[in-house]
Amino acid sequence: MFGIGNGLNDMDGAGSIKLNMSEEKFDYTESEFDENDDSTVSEGKIKLDRSFNFRGFMNRLNGKHKALELAGQLDSKRGVSEGIEVSASTDGPKEYSENEEKALQLPMWNGQAGIRQGQHGHKANMETSTPMKQSTKGDLVVQSTPLAKPGALNRTQPKDILREKLIENHNRKVSVNSVNSGHTQRDIMQETRDLREEMSKLQEELAASENHQLEKDGEISQLNRKLNDKESQILELKKQLESKNSELMTFEQKSATAAESIVALTERNKQKDAKIKSLEQSLENSVVDTEAEVTNLNKVLEQVTLEYKKYKIETKLRLDESESTLRKAEERSKELQEKLESKSLELSEMNSKLSEMNTKLSEMNNRLSEMTNKLTSRETEISNLQAFLNESNTRSNTLQSDKEALTTEVQNQKEKLTSTIAEMQSLKDTLEKLNDEKNTDITTIKDELEQNWKQKADMLKESEKECRELKSTLADKTKELSSATSQLKKITSERDSVKKFIEQLKCFDIPIGSLAMEQYKKSPKHPSINLLLKEKQDILRFYLKSDEEAINKLNSEIDALKTSNDDLRAELELKLKSTAEKYGSTEASMKREILSLQSDLKERTGVIDKLQSTVDMLQKDAAALIREKEESVNRNAELAQQISKLQESQLQEDHEKFVELCDKNQELIQKCSDLTEKIHEVEVKLHTAESKAESLQNELNSKESIITEKQQLITELQLTQTQIQKSLEKLKGNPADMISFDSAQKTYHNLDRKTYNHLMVDQVNHLDLVQLQNIVKNIILLLETPFSKLSKKMPLVSIYLRYEKSLCFHFANMLHYHVYHEPIDIKKFTNDAYSQYLERHDFSKIRHPLELCLEKLYEEVRSRLKY
Structure with a gap:
């Protein structure tokens, strides 16, 4: 932005302006011209002096100037001029000279005309110099117009009176002279003497009025001094009152903080009471729950014992049945073993044939692996076909010929495998018939044994679950009791901390808490600390004796100042009364609140003691219940161990017999399954070989199509690249023309x-x-x-x-x-x-x-x- 800077100082006398075009002409943030600068008014306005006295200026304009004009007119009328001294003696016309008589014989002039002449054509030095009149003897110099003191000149009223009297006398003399123009010089001299006498009287009156005013000024100054002294005393009293008010405010703040702390303590006590009540309820509920659980456990133990007896009887009957079934199964197994031996011979022959087929399949797998290796090498070559397109075409022709040869070989092998598969299927059918007969017998035996085993296992699992549930419930109850005990410990610790806090409470460095605890120990039914505070700390309503003495001193000083300033006394009395009423009421309310809080604390400490005793009783009952639970748990554990030992002994015997039978059956099943798995593997290998051949052919076709597409893309990209290069060159332009x-x-x-x-x-x-x-x-x-x-x-x-x-x-x-x-x-x-x-x-x-x-x-x- 442009503006006027310090260029105003650079202006020439002719009005030419010096400018610097590289710099700004005006700085708006640091301007020389301050709008709020009132020290001098700008150009074309009056510059006022700070020592200007408007009253003196007006007095000088109105009084002194006009009085001097009148004195000059009288002097000119009498013929007195500058540099001429006239005698001031009062002897008469005998002592006057002839020149003076000639001067006095001049014609009289009109007063109004003289006044106008003084207003318009008087000299500028009339204010400072007055003509002197010289006596004929030369021993006395008298001033023609008496000068007043500087103090009198500054007052307008005496000068106005003087001016009016002089004008009246002069007008009267002028009128008399105009009527009696033929009077003699003696009459004129008498008139001048009368005028001088009147002037002296007027001077005396002025002096008396000035003295009276000076006396009044002295009295006013003394009164001002007294007022200043009283104001200083009042300021000191105000400061003392402010200090007392600040002390009272601090006291109020401390009392408020103490009240807040007491309120917080009461709230904490309430919270603790609620916690204790909740703990009591939880303990009662836990006791009821434990009792119900104990009764339930006893019922469960009775049911377990009955079920255990029934289980023993059932197991004996089932063991008898299982022994009979095992005998039958052994007889059937002997018959099956004979059949298996005959079939094993046939299987050995089939295994020899399968081994031959496996050799052939291995050869085919080797050939397929060779083909896969070739295909992988071809894939690597296809990735580099963009650079070697001609070579890839020739190699694709050779691959097609190899592919035809491979397809012929695969078809021949397929025909051979179909013949072998037909033979294997006939063998499969015979084996499956034998397996079905065997499996039906084995499954019946298995089902019976598994049902018995599952029933026994379920019974054991149910008993174990019940024992675990009982253990978990006991652990939960022990945890609940431990948490309840920890909460009780916390409550007791918090109660001790509250007691310590109350004992360490201080108010204005006075241990109120310890005094309250002493009073509680002495007489818990009478909650008041007033006697102890009066006896030990000399405290009266939380006011010290020094405070009362200071208040008495202030009252005495205020009584002394009543005669000097009634208004201030009334205001101070009202303020003191209001403050005394306020703080008296606040003290009484604070005392009542503290007493009520102390009574609440005592009641709550009693409640806490009662609750602690009930908690101790509950802890004892809980400990007894825990012991009973532990004894019942131990008994249940012993019974469960005995039951588990008996069950394990019987189950081990049954399990060993069952395992022997199962092992024999599994051996036969594994042999059959091995044969079937080998047949399935051969079929899977054939299917994989066919799928691989088809997938290779599909990959070759897809790779050829990809190669052709990539060739087209390469040509298109080359064309677009050339176009983009041309457009970039146009956009860039000539780098030699770039501006640097x-x-x-x-x-x-x-x-x-x-x-x-x-x-x-x-x-x-x-x-x-x-x-x-x-x-x-x-x-x-x-x-x-x-x-x-x-x-x-x-x-x-x-x-x-x-x-x-x-x-x-x-x-x-x-x-x-x-x-x-x-x-x-x-x-x-x-x-x-x-x-x-x-x-x-x-x-x-x-x-x-x-x-x-x-x-x-x-x-x-x-x-x-x-x-």
Whole structure:
């Protein structure tokens, strides 16, 4: 922004202005011209002196000036002038000289005309010098107009009286002289003597009035001193009252903090009471639950014993049945073994044939592995086909011939495998029939044994679950009891901490807590600490004796000052009464609250003791219950161990017999399953070989199609690359024409590296095409110039901003300052215009505040030039 700087100091006498175009003309933040500077009024206004006395100035204008004018008129009337001394003797006309008589014989002049002459044509030194009259003897010099003291001259009323009397006497004498113009010189001299006598009387009256006023001034000064003394005393009393008020405020704050702490303690006690009640309820509930659980456990034990007896009887019956079934199964197993031996011979023959088939399959797998290796090598070659397209075509032809040969071999092998598979299927059918007969017998035996085993296992699991549940419930109850005991310990510790806190309570360095505990120990039914405080601390309602003495002193001083200042005494008495009433009521309320809180504390300590005794009883009962539970748990554990031992012994015997039978059956089943698995493996290998061959052929076809597609893409990409390179070259242009520091310095001779870096010219090189286009388009739209005229418009804009705008604004700002004595607030105006642009984004609708300011300035300058 441009404006007036310190350039006002650089103005020549002829009105020429020195400007520095590289600097701003005005600094709005550090302006020389302060609007609030009232030390001197600006140009064209009166500069007032700080030592100006308006009263003396008016007295001088009204009284002294007019009195001196009248004295000068009388002197000129009597013929006395500067440098001539007239005798002041009162002997008469005999001692006067002839020159004086001639001067006195001059014709009289009108008083009003003389007054007008004194107002318009009197000399400027009339205020300081008065003509002196010389006596004929030369021993006495008398002043023609008596001068008053400086104190009297400053008072207007005596001078006004003097002026009126002088004018009346003079008018009367003038009228007498005008009527009796033929009087002699003796009459004139008598008149002058009368005038002098009147003047002396008037002087005496003035002196008396001045003395009276001086006495009044002395009395006023003494009264002012007394008032100052009283004011200082009142200020001291106010300070003392403020200190007392601050002390009382601190006392109130401390009492408030003590009350808050007591309230917090009561709340804590309430919370602890609630916790104790909840603990009592939880303990009662736990006792009831434990009793119910004990009864349930006893019932469960009775049921377990009954079920155990039934289980023993059932197990005996089932063992008898299982022994009979095992005998039958042994007989059937012998028959099956004979059949298996005959079938094993047939299986050995089949195994020999299968071994031969496996050898053939291994050979086929080797060939397939070779083919897969070849395919992998071909895949690696296909990845490099973009560079070697001609070689890949020849190799694809060879691969096709190899593929045909492989397909023929695979078909031959398929035919051989179909014949072997038919033989294997016939063997399968016979084996499956034998397996079915065997499996039916074995499954019946298995089912019976598994049912018995499952029933026994279920019974054992149920008993174990019940024991575990009992153990878990016992553990939970023990945890609940431990938590209850820990909470009781916490409550007791908190109670001890509350007792310690109450014992260590202090108020104004006085141990109130210890006194309260002593009073509680002495007489818990009488909650009051007043006697102890009076006996030990000399405390009366929380006031010290020193405070009472200070209040008495203040009252005595206030009584002494009652005679001097009644108004202040009434205000102080009202303030003291109000403060005494306030703090007396607050003290009484605080005492009542403390007493009530102490009674609450005592009651709550009693309740806590009762609760602690009940908690101890509950702990004892809980310990007894825990012991009973542990004994019942031990008994249940012993019974469970005995039951488990008996069950394990019987189950082991049954299990050993069952395992022997199962092992025999499993051996037979494994042999059959091995044969079936081998047959399935051969079939799977054949299917995999066929699927691999088909997948290889599909991969070859897909790779060929991919190669052709990639070739087309390569050609298309090459074309697009050439087009992109051409478009980039067009966008980049000629790098030799790019503006750098050296090329810019050639066109702009005043450019240096510092300004070049400050303008961030090289940062334009990092912008993309769209950003550059947007910048140029915004410049065209903001300047409202077509692109063809932009190169010519930009230097004109810089000339306007650097020179024309600065010069015009500097001229307007100087003119505004000389007219209104303040600079133009251009920052505010530009911010207002910019905010209008941001709101509307329309330059045509901006109403710049500078326009109104300049119009007002023009009208003011025009009006001044007219006049």
